[in-house]
Amino acid sequence: MRTLRLLLSALLASVTGASRAPFQQVLDATSGKDTPMRGGDDIGVGHFSEWSRATKKQFFVDWQAGRQSEWVFVMGNEAGDLDSMASALTWAYHLEHSTQNTSNPTKAIALLQTQTDALDLRPENKLALKNSKMTSGHDDLLTMDELPEDPETLALKLRGIVLVDHASPLRKWETAKIISIFDHHVDKGTAPDASPRIFEKVASCTSLVARQMFDEFYKLPEEYHLPHELLELILSAISIDSGGLKDATETDLHAAKRVFERSQWADRDLHEQMEAVDEWLSDAKKDLDDLSVRDLLRRDWKGDLVDTPSPRTPTVSLGFASIPYSLDEQIEKTGFGELFHWFAVHAAWTASINTDIDICLNKYKVKTKDGKKKKIREIVLTVRDDVRIDKVQADNLFKAVTEALEGEKSLGLERWHRAGELGGRQMVWTHESGAGRKVIRPIVEEAVRKWDM
Known part of the structure; x- marks a missing residue:
């Protein structure tokens, strides 16, 4: 697999004396020196992993004792990408350490809003965490399926x-x-009294968190320890989101410089190192060929309840999956290699998470006659009738969302080449507009908000 090739490349670089292998620390994980944990996992080494594991343990101890009110959860979005994870871990670490010698210390923990077994569906996350010497199996990270209490109650x-x-x-x-x-x-106006409350167009949210962390860090009467493993996790997130700083804003660049000068990479060239890290992580990110259709569906999924004016169904569950394969390629991954099986796998997944409407946003490239590559996108729409809405409502909602998408002329939607084989409340479109989740989601949400039946 590609990840194994990355490890071998790092080993070769160390043997030949190359000084710029960005993730040489990854090799520590293959040394066999770590202490085995339950399930064959290896305990992470270094202050950052130790802190993360100790914090998770203390949260469970306090929960058992009824002390939930002492804790702050730092959480990213439910897609669980590297930017979201690094931002949450960084700010949780800063909150705790910056207040530890005050009269009002903060207990803070990063909550990754995904399942534990879904973390490795993003190979770039796995590689970055391994470089940061975190525990294999992610026993030092708190995920949604480990919460001992229902989120609404907690x-x-x-x-x-x-x-x-x-x-x-x-x-x-x-x-x-x-x-x-x-x-x-986009600022949605949530929690206007929150502080700090920072919205800024940058390549990586981790840059905003790192900037605020250092602004506060240098004002402290005494600096706390900043482990290099955390610093390099921050740099990894900024790197992959900014294309190795090629797409960085001034904020991204300034944050990267401040972090870099305290990292173990400080004796290297900033831009060369960030480009190398981006190349490693981007290569790993593409290593998805072994993932099943179900894993592809849940790997990059975002969803929530959406309000409707319907007195019968005041809320509808809406979800979006982003998948870097065409539907035809995904069909080949099913056990039968047939269209019906893809929709069966998809139905089982959406049933398990109680979703009423699911949108799969596929993207891929095809070669044109002149040998160039062209980007193609697909939208797969399905509506269920067994969660919050009945068959009549589902038919009507499917019609409303279909009309909203097809009515958006800027998308230039064309029905999929096998649309005639689709079942009830299933539709697939292709388009070349370049519109992804940030564009499609508001269109669908608006249709749902107006739906009244």
């Missing part, structure tokens, strides 16, 4: 939450007090 008991790489909380966290927000998307 939200009321917490001291508060911090949103990173996320403009507003998911419905299940909306009753929690929002202490701070860091986001590089």
Whole structure:
């Protein structure tokens, strides 16, 4: 696999004396010196992993004792990309360490809003965490499936939450007090009294978190320890989001410089190192050929409840998956290699998460007659009738969303070449507009908000 090739490349670089292998620390994980954990996992080494594991343990101890009100959850979005994860871990670490010698210390923990077994569906995350010497199997990270209490209930008991790489909380966290927000998307007006409350168009949200961390860090009466493993995780997130700084804003660049000069890479050239890290992570990110259709569906999925004016169904569950394969390629990955099996796998997945409407946004490239590559996108729409809405409502909602998408002329939607084989409340379109989730999601959400039946 590509990840194995990356490890071998790093080994070769170390043997030949190359000084710029960006993730040479990855080799530590193959030394066999770590202590085995349950399930064959290896305990992470270094201050950052030790802190993360100790923090997770303390949260469970305090939960058992009924002390949830002492804790702040720092959470990113539910897609669980590297930017979201690095932002949450960075700010949780800073919150705790910057207040540890004060009269009001903060207990903070990063909550990754995904399942533990879904973390490795993003190979770039796995590689970055391995470089940061975290525990294999992710026993030192807190994920959604490890919460000992329902989020709706826990939200009321917490001291508060911090949103990173996320403009507003998911419905299940909306009753929690929002202490701070860091986001590089559109400001939705959530929690106007939060502090700090930072919205800025940058390549990486981690840049905003790192900037604020250092602004506060240098004002402290005494500096706390910044482990290089955390610093290099921050740089990894900034690198992959900014194309190795080629697409960086001034904020991204300034944040990267401040982090870089304290990292173990400080004796190297900033731009060369960040380009190398981006290349490694981007190569790993593409290593998805072994993932099943179900894994592809849940790898980059975002969803939440959406309000409707319908007195019968005041909320509808809406989800979006982003997949870097065409539907034809995904069909080949099913056990039978048939269209019906893809929709069967898809139905089982959406049933497991109680979703009413699911949108799969596929993207891929095809070669044109002149040998160039052209980007193609697909939209796969399905509506269920077994969660919150009945068959008549589902038919009507499917019609409303279909008309909204086809009515957006800027998308230039064309029905898929096998659209005639689709079942009820299933539709697939192709387009070349370049519109992804940030464009498609508001169109669908608006249609749902207007739906009244």
